[in-house]
Amino acid sequence: MKHYSILVTIILGIILTNSACKKEDNTNSEPENILAGGETTIFSSGPDAYTFPSANLNAEEINKHFVADAAFAQHFVSAPAENFDGLGPLFNQNSCESCHTRNGRGIVPENGQDFNSGLLLRMSMAGVGEYQGIVPVPGFGGQLQNKAIFSVQPEGKISITETEKIITYLDGEEVTLRKPVFTVTETYIPLPAGVLLSPRIAPPVYGLGLLEAVPEASILALADENDVDNDGISGKPNMVWDIPSQSMLLGRFGWKAEQPSALQQSAGAAHDDMGLTSHYFPEEHCVGQDNCQEGLQTEYDVDAETLEMFAFYFQTLAVPARRNYTATDVIRGEELFVEAKCATCHVPKLTTDNFSITALEHQPIYPYTDLLLHDMGEDLSDERPVFSASGSEWRTPPLWGIGLTLVVNPKTGFLHDGRAKTLEEAILWHGGEAETAKNFFTNLSKTDREAVLAFLNSL
Ligand code: HEC
Ligand code: HEC
Ligand SMILES: [Ca+2]
Ligand SMILES: [Ca+2]
Ligand SMILES: [Ca+2]
Incomplete structure (x- = not known):
């Protein structure tokens, strides 16, 4: 990790001269949900809005954040090389940042081209596998x-076609919706019949330490699996395999809440998306391919410290404050958001508890999620x-910062x-x-x- 420290000094120099994340007046009359991330919130609405460290980190944490930033941006190479090798043999991209564009969402593939997008395909066979998880495809x-x-052949390519669906509003206005349909082509061996595919775009990664610091009990308290209150909305936790504790824990990260912690999420991403082994996933991810030995190493591709850096980076990435919150359409939109029951799943307020990172503790936060699965x-x-x-169940995604999505990417x-x-x-x-x-x-x-959309854009 010593190689990062030179970079730190340079980046620190840049950030200290950047005033984007300070705001002078924050009077008491303003609604609390402007500070989406509590005291960690920063003020920025440009293309770099998702790139700032939490506003209240202490000097030591700031320093660690910038070391971690370098790890997240690092382009790994194939072995042997002096530093940052171990990429592959099979991978999707060579750095975290290449999918999580400016810490926001990934690039959506266009014209059937998947090559440099932030989209990947999960795959499995039907049935339940080890630890209640998936059955891998042979x-x-x-x-x-x-x-x-x-010298190693990729597993295959992603091919995309589209289907259309037209929605007509009561006033006659039409919206054409396009749904991508994914298939796997040019595979290195024939794909077995009956493979299940799940397309996933890289989600934004800011504010995630705050979501990790919400106590499990608060999230479970929002669940209503059998819809006892009879409002048509259930919400259930995804209980997933936690490697360090060898037990089932509440899943929090990923579109289906498949990962229980920032650390395991990082180890999984390093392993599955970049081909980097670690003490979490010690074996190279290459199944049944003869020449996969090429990438095997005598020690792990990334050590525990690097995993910790990947995680610390996104744990301490700040959530941007709300904007335009005094506009009448935004205020009207917020009322409609509640009236429509959007807020039953996109739960506005949660509170963090004790946590390993002091700056994230005991914060009122406005993520607009219950972190639960919904059909x-x-x-x-x-x-x-x-x-x-199940196939139709997804974790309610947080809506904080969502209004800046297309500004960032x-x-x-x-x-x-x-x-x-x-x-x-x-x-x-x-x-x-x-x-x-x-x-x-x-x-x-x-x-x-339009008022509802104006409200979403103010988040
Ligand atoms: C090939 C593209 C790609 C690369 C490279 C990649 N990711 Fe991701 N990342 C994704 C996708 C897709 C998901 C959603 C996965 C899911 O739904 O399970 C994701 C999910 C995440 C999440 C969860 C976000 C949330 O809101 O729950 C975090 C955190 C994350 N990645 C961090 C990393 C880190 C750290 C690295 C580098 C070690 C990395 N990613 C590398 C595509 C990528
Ligand atoms: C039953 C729970 C539920 C309700 C009610 C609900 N949502 Fe969602 N929302 C979700 C889930 C789950 C997703 C993710 C679906 C997916 O990615 O396939 C989502 C996705 C979204 C997204 C895209 C988020 C992203 O990161 O891409 C927006 C915007 C959104 N919802 C707004 C609303 C609004 C506005 C309403 C009210 C009209 C609403 N939702 C009602 C559960 C809900
Ligand atoms: Ca490797
Ligand atoms: Ca209910
Ligand atoms: Ca594979």
Whole structure:
């Protein structure tokens, strides 16, 4: 890790001269939810809005954040090399940042091209595997790696076609929705029949330490698995395998809440997306391919300290404050958001508890999520269960900072596969438990629909 320290001094110099993350007046009359991340909140609305460290880190934590930043941005290379080797043999991209563009969402593939996008395909066979998890695909494992180091053949390519669906509002206005359909082509061996595929776009990574610091009990208290209060909305935790404790814990990260901690999320990403082994995942991710030995090493590709750096970086990335919150349409939109019952899943307020990072402790936060799984209907289903999540169940994604998504990366999209080009399209795809909320939205006047979107854009 010593190689990062030179960079730190340089980056620190840059950040100290940057005043984007300070605000002078914050009077008491303003609503609390402006400070989406409590005292960690920063003030920025530009393309770099997701790149600032939490505002209240102490000097030591700031320093660690910038060391961690270098790890997140590091482009790994194939072995042998002096530093940062171990990439592959099979991988999707060579750095964390290349998928999580400016810490925001990944680039959505266009014209059937997946090559440098932030999208990947999870895969499995039907059935329940080890630790209640998935059954890996023989020869392919749990994820398609579409890149490989020199002399190794990638597992295959992602091919994309689209289907269309037209939504007509009561006032006659139409919206055309496009749903991508993914297939795997040019595989190195024939793909077995009956493979289940789940497309995932890289989600934004800011504010995640705060979500990790919300006590499990607060999240479980929001669950209503059998819909006892009879409002059509259930919400259930995904209980997933935690490697260090060798037990089932509440899943928090990923589109289906498959990972229980920032550390395991980081180890999983390093392993599955970049081919980096660690003490969490000690074996190279190459199943059934003869020449995969090429990338094998005598020690792990990344040590425990590097994993910790990956995690610390996104744990301490700040959430940007709300904007335009005094505008009348934004205020109206917030009321409609509650009336439509969007807020039953996108729960506005949570509170963090004791945590390993002092700056994140005991903060009132406004993430607009319950971190629970909800049945979102057939149109959003990937038909690939994982742990307690069925094909149509997804974790409510946080909405904080969502209004800046396209400012940070205009080439991205919303929902788990990035299919929605706008926030409006994202709402229109809601079904299942969210069908009633969606219908509430489609039955609104144009002015009121725009108010809801104005509210979302103020987050
Ligand atoms: C090939 C693209 C790609 C690369 C490279 C990549 N990620 Fe991701 N990342 C994703 C996708 C896709 C997901 C969603 C996965 C899921 O739904 O389970 C994700 C999810 C995450 C999440 C969870 C976010 C949330 O809101 O729950 C974190 C944190 C994360 N990645 C961190 C990292 C780190 C750290 C690295 C580098 C070690 C990395 N990623 C490398 C694509 C990538
Ligand atoms: C039953 C729970 C539920 C309700 C009610 C609900 N949502 Fe969602 N929302 C979700 C889930 C789950 C997703 C992710 C679905 C996916 O990616 O396939 C989502 C996704 C979104 C997204 C895209 C987020 C992203 O990161 O891409 C937006 C925007 C959104 N919802 C807004 C709303 C609005 C506005 C309403 C009310 C009209 C609403 N939601 C009602 C559960 C809900
Ligand atoms: Ca490797
Ligand atoms: Ca694979
Ligand atoms: Ca309920």
